[in-house]
Amino acid sequence: MKILEIKNLNVRLGGTKVLEDINFEVEKGEVLAIIGPNGAGKTVLLKTLLGILPYKGEIKWQPNIKIGYVPQRMDIETDIPLTVAEFLKLRGKIVSDENIKEKLKNVGLNENILKSGLGKISIGQRQRILVAFSTLNDPDVLLFDEPTADIDIAGQESIYKMLHQLQKSFDFTVILVSHDLNVVYRYADKVLCLNKKNICLGTPKEIFNTEQLLNLYGGEKGFYAHKHQ
Amino acid sequence: MSILIQSIIVSIFVAAAASLLGSFAILKRMALVGDALSHVALPGIALALIFNFNPFLGAVIFLIAAVTGIWFLEYKSDLSVETLVGVFFAASLALGAVITPEHELLETLLGNIASLTRQESLISILISIALIVFILKIRKKLALNMISEELAQSIGIKNRRLELAYLMIFALIVALGIRFVGALLMGSLVIIPAASAKNLAKSLNSFLSLSVIFGIIAAASGVYIAYIYNFSPGPIFILISAIFFIISLIIRKFNQI
Numbered sequence: 001m002k003i004l005e006i007k008n009l010n011v012r013l014g015g016t017k018v019l020e021d022i023n024f025e026v027e028k029g030e031v032l033a034i035i036g037p038n039g040a041g042k043t044v045l046l047k048t049l050l051g052i053l054p055y056k057g058e059i060k061w062q063p064n065i066k067i068g069y070v071p072q073r074m075d076i077e078t079d080i081p082l083t084v085a086e087f088l089k090l091r092g093k094i095v096s097d098e099n100i101k102e103k104l105k106n107v108g109l110n111e112n113i114l115k116s117g118l119g120k121i122s123i124g125q126r127q128r129i130l131v132a133f134s135t136l137n138d139p140d141v142l143l144f145d146e147p148t149a150d151i152d153i154a155g156q157e158s159i160y161k162m163l164h165q166l167q168k169s170f171d172f173t174v175i176l177v178s179h180d181l182n183v184v185y186r187y188a189d190k191v192l193c194l195n196k197k198n199i200c201l202g203t204p205k206e207i208f209n210t211e212q213l214l215n216l217y218g219g220e221k222g223f224y225a226h227k228h229q
Numbered sequence: 230m231s232i233l234i235q236s237i238i239v240s241i242f243v244a245a246a247a248s249l250l251g252s253f254a255i256l257k258r259m260a261l262v263g264d265a266l267s268h269v270a271l272p273g274i275a276l277a278l279i280f281n282f283n284p285f286l287g288a289v290i291f292l293i294a295a296v297t298g299i300w301f302l303e304y305k306s307d308l309s310v311e312t313l314v315g316v317f318f319a320a321s322l323a324l325g326a327v328i329t330p331e332h333e334l335l336e337t338l339l340g341n342i343a344s345l346t347r348q349e350s351l352i353s354i355l356i357s358i359a360l361i362v363f364i365l366k367i368r369k370k371l372a373l374n375m376i377s378e379e380l381a382q383s384i385g386i387k388n389r390r391l392e393l394a395y396l397m398i399f400a401l402i403v404a405l406g407i408r409f410v411g412a413l414l415m416g417s418l419v420i421i422p423a424a425s426a427k428n429l430a431k432s433l434n435s436f437l438s439l440s441v442i443f444g445i446i447a448a449a450s451g452v453y454i455a456y457i458y459n460f461s462p463g464p465i466f467i468l469i470s471a472i473f474f475i476i477s478l479i480i481r482k483f484n485q486i
Contacts, residue, residue: 050379050382071379090372133380
């Protein structure tokens with residue numbers, strides 16, 4: 001069952017074309033990974049899907065779909081006067097203590113963390129809290145924007161393991177932005193390569209032949225194109 | 230009711246509303262907006278004095294025009310909003326200072342809560358209460374908006390509308406507070422109690438409560454001391470708040486060791 005359909009999606013920010021003629025579909029229960037070099041428009045694509053940015057073209061979500069969003073980062077100070085419990089409760093009425101306990105368990109965190117300050121916990125823990133926050137309403141789709149440099153590789157790996165577990169147990173659809181091709185290869189059902197336009201779309205096995213990747217990241221030609229006379 | 234008691238009661242309510250708002254201004258790192266806004270109120274007050282209508286009304290009209298302008302510019306202009314605000318608002322202060330009748334200038338700049346009539350006091354209290362209730366009602370949305378706009382948007386919060394509401398609250402509180410501490414010190418009425426509270430608070434609830442408590446204590450004691458020693462109450466309020474801030478800073482350093 002189709003859960004999302006994108007046709008001729010174009011996004012301009014401040015006069016610059018950031019996304020051009022994007023087309024893809026997402027099926028229910030699928031894990032779609034969006035990959036591409038820095039500045040390719042991956043985060044912009046996620047934000048456009050959420051309805052945060054203006055666009056031209058068609059974004060068709062299945063009616064009444066519930067979307068959860070895990071942003072790349074939160075720009076907060078370490079001494080922000082806000083506990084983890086209070087942060088989760090900012091979500092409003094749907095948050096019961098039961099619900100919070102359940103979601104914390106899902107993301108593999110102990111209840112002790114509820115009393116900690118949101119700015120005091122590690123970035124990896126904060127990422128998990130964000131996942132807990134965005135799953136409080138039991139969404140049908142989770143949009144996950146990978147944190148770039150903030151988390152060490154081991155931390156990232158375990159977050160993907162957790163996402164994978166979550167996705168298996170609750171059968172939601174995942175659209176994730178990732179830089180880690182290894183993770184994409186293992187966890188994604190479908191890969192969208194993005195560099196302003198969508199350059200390729202397919203299963204990880206189809207995508208991960210060198211030519212496609214070279215096209216996406218500029219590859220050898222980009223770096224070494226010089227002629228000897 | 231004596232002027233002293235009336236002034237103390239009004240100052241308590243205005244300070245409570247201002248320091249509650251201040252907590253969110255600190256969260257959003259918008260500490261200087263209050264200062265800039267208070268300058269805009271000045272020409273409004275001056276015109277009210279010249280044409281003989283209520284200064285509160287003059288201030289409100291100018292402030293609401295200003296925040297609506299900021300709200301539009303925030304999204305429309307390529308120029309940094311801070312730059313525009315800096316230039317435009319300093320010009321307002323200058324204009325206000327030029328056209329304010331000279332014998333009123335000191336009071337407009339430094340405030341004088343004792344000059345409020347019974348009716349003005351009552352209106353100030355009622356508006357303060359309404360603003361406090363409103364801020365508490367939207368506090369979760371505001372906090373989330375200030376931590377991450379995207380996260381707020383993703384759960385269906387209308388950020389643009391929320392920001393306009395926030396700026397309108399700000400405008401009204403500046404208009405109220407200007408009678409108390411004056412145009413020069415208005416920004417501090419909003420910010421200092423919240424800044425002190427942030428040094429001590431670990432949770433949002435304690436942050437908001439401490440900020441309001443600091444505001445109230447400084448207001449009541451400030452007005453009282455000013456009355457006894459015949460000072461202007463606004464500056465005394467700010468000085469007491471600043472002492473609270475220093476103490477909170479010392480406690481914070483102490484806690485970190």
